[in-house]
Amino acid sequence: MTIRILVTGGTFDKEYDELTGRLFFKDTHVPEMLRRGRCGLDVTVETVMMIDSLELDGPGRARIVDRVRASAESAIVITHGTDTMVQTGRALADAGLTGKTIVLTGAMVPYAFGSSDGLFNLGSALSFVQVLPPGVYVAMNGRHFPWDAVRKNTDTGSFEGL
Amino acid sequence: MTIRILVTGGTFDKEYDELTGRLFFKDTHVPEMLRRGRCGLDVTVETVMMIDSLELDGPGRARIVDRVRASAESAIVITHGTDTMVQTGRALADAGLTGKTIVLTGAMVPYAFGSSDGLFNLGSALSFVQVLPPGVYVAMNGRHFPWDAVRKNTDTGSFEGL
Amino acid sequence: MTIRILVTGGTFDKEYDELTGRLFFKDTHVPEMLRRGRCGLDVTVETVMMIDSLELDGPGRARIVDRVRASAESAIVITHGTDTMVQTGRALADAGLTGKTIVLTGAMVPYAFGSSDGLFNLGSALSFVQVLPPGVYVAMNGRHFPWDAVRKNTDTGSFEGL
Amino acid sequence: MTIRILVTGGTFDKEYDELTGRLFFKDTHVPEMLRRGRCGLDVTVETVMMIDSLELDGPGRARIVDRVRASAESAIVITHGTDTMVQTGRALADAGLTGKTIVLTGAMVPYAFGSSDGLFNLGSALSFVQVLPPGVYVAMNGRHFPWDAVRKNTDTGSFEGL
Numbered sequence A, B, C, D: 001m002t003i004r005i006l007v008t009g010g011t012f013d014k015e016y017d018e019l020t021g022r023l024f025f026k027d028t029h030v031p032e033m034l035r036r037g038r039c040g041l042d043v044t045v046e047t048v049m050m051i052d053s054l055e056l057d058g059p060g061r062a063r064i065v066d067r068v069r070a071s072a073e074s075a076i077v078i079t080h081g082t083d084t085m086v087q088t089g090r091a092l093a094d095a096g097l098t099g100k101t102i103v104l105t106g107a108m109v110p111y112a113f114g115s116s117d118g119l120f121n122l123g124s125a126l127s128f129v130q131v132l133p134p135g136v137y138v139a140m141n142g143r144h145f146p147w148d149a150v151r152k153n154t155d156t157g158s159f160e161g162l
Helices: A030-036 A058-070 A085-094 A118-131 B030-036 B058-070 B085-094 B118-131 C030-036 C058-070 C085-094 C118-131 D030-036 D058-070 D085-094 D118-131
Strands: A002-009 A014-017 A022-025 A042-051 A075-079 A101-105 A135-140 A143-146 A150-152 A159-161 B002-009 B014-017 B022-025 B042-051 B075-079 B101-105 B135-140 B143-146 B150-152 B159-161 C002-009 C014-017 C022-025 C042-051 C075-079 C101-105 C135-140 C143-146 C150-152 C159-161 D002-009 D014-017 D022-025 D042-051 D075-079 D101-105 D135-140 D143-146 D150-152 D159-161
Touching (some): A002 A058, A002 A118, A030 A042, A030 A118, A042 A058, A058 A085, A075 A118, A085 A150, A101 A118, A118 B118, A118 B143, A143 A159, B002 B058, B002 B118, B030 B042, B030 B118, B042 B058, B058 B075, B058 B085, B085 B101, B085 B135, B118 B135, C030 C042, C030 C118, C042 C058, C058 C075, C058 C085, C075 C118, C085 C101, C085 C135, C101 C118, C118 C135, C118 D118, C118 D143, C143 C159, D002 D058, D002 D118, D030 D118, D042 D058, D058 D075, D058 D085, D075 D118, D085 D101, D118 D135, D143 D159
Parallel strands (some): A002 A075, A101 A135, B002 B042, B002 B075, B101 B135, C002 C042, C002 C075, C101 C135, D002 D075, D075 D101
Antiparallel strands (some): A014 A022, B014 B022, B135 B143, C014 C022, C135 C143, D014 D022, D135 D143
């Protein structure tokens, strides 16, 4: 089984710019995370964009949908900011992509921080995508949810079922 | 769904003893890892033993089987040294525990090291255990294998299907 | 010899707020850093403020000067944002505090990030403060400078002698 | 001022061998540590040997003394296992190397572990070597000691003055 990881940015990949003191995007950490996880899966990593998901608009979502549609793989993990994961889930579901298992995941703390949940979430998303039936899902907090049965609780930062 | 994590030690939980310069076991890191992963699952952690899996013998394996049998949960993750994961898988399979999904996982590098694969593997195992049918599995390298269709390649440190 | 560490915030102590995605201040990491360095010095840590040094104004600097003057110790390390370290150095020098060795230090990357220089700088500042004659110094990049013979190169992020 | 760092191994540079589960030496981490500390000093790193200091014998110490004597720099930091730091200090003192400030340092926990004191100690040693008068010193726990006025307390792991 081959898996495609589509990188879109999000907290996952934020880094600290030591000259400005701000968080920014450079390259994705996903390949380094796969090495650290000694990942033995047949994975292709493709960077679609590197943005904060609060800045993701309709055309941006259309690009993500296009890249999923263009993927030969039927198992697809999308790294994504947590704030608008559900909206992108809807765009993917509305696109009527049949036969693909699509798992959106992200992180509450950037991987570059010692305390990041990113590696846990990546291991989780890559596992769910191998065994869940076709559909669009969110994998966070060790759990998986259909895209239309989950919300991010902005008070706690956790994803909850509806 | 509730999950039980049975801790048996292994590389996962090894620490550095700064007085002797040797690796040893103290407490399990699993609760800390669950916090770091912002794990939202209903998980109970039970420490069965803290040993190197090369030292695990028949009576030791019988204790693990007993703890699995005694668990109310039907989804069970066992953290375990990688060297004899398959032997413990056999002991569990031989015990004829029906209706339980049991996933063995571990790490190639202790969690206390910066470069550990442990958090990735824990996220992976907790995900697989929720969706795989009853049976005994090994989850390593982002993959899952039936216990009797996997071996650890001691040259590369990776798990391979048979 | 006893040393006082006056904490004023700066990049050193910035943390990631996972609910807002912004960097912020909570508690200082200095005590944890001293434990990690197995610091055997007789050190007292006092938090004066927790702010970005770009927001430090005249009254703020006066408070720092007051705390230095009030310190019984003659060896004082001040953790401080790098952007205005020199201005605080001037305020301390202008205050005519005789008999005290005062070392300002900071970090280019928050301690909470894996790649932080903070622990290196703290080890350096605590060492310089024990052996330099009374005066006001900046310790960064493994070097020490009199406060009036140094500038931060904002293109490289390094401190340079004048 | 130019500084030479002579690397001899010790806990500082121990790594985890994920195939054998043992600690071993590969390459020194000192250059990476200098980058992380944003070290702006003019430093040359020379690896003399990579061994556990308990295995360091007379000929080994003679090689260290030779490398110090051959160094053009008058400021020298030696990274060294903590167990026999004092013996190497004696060998250096007995060699009658005049005009050089020599600082031995090490770590209680390998740099590859998240909780290592190595970066703190390296920042400390590099600072002391710039300002102490010629002589042979041990820099550990944020402190400096003349080589003949210090011992490692093997119960606590800390260095104490005599």
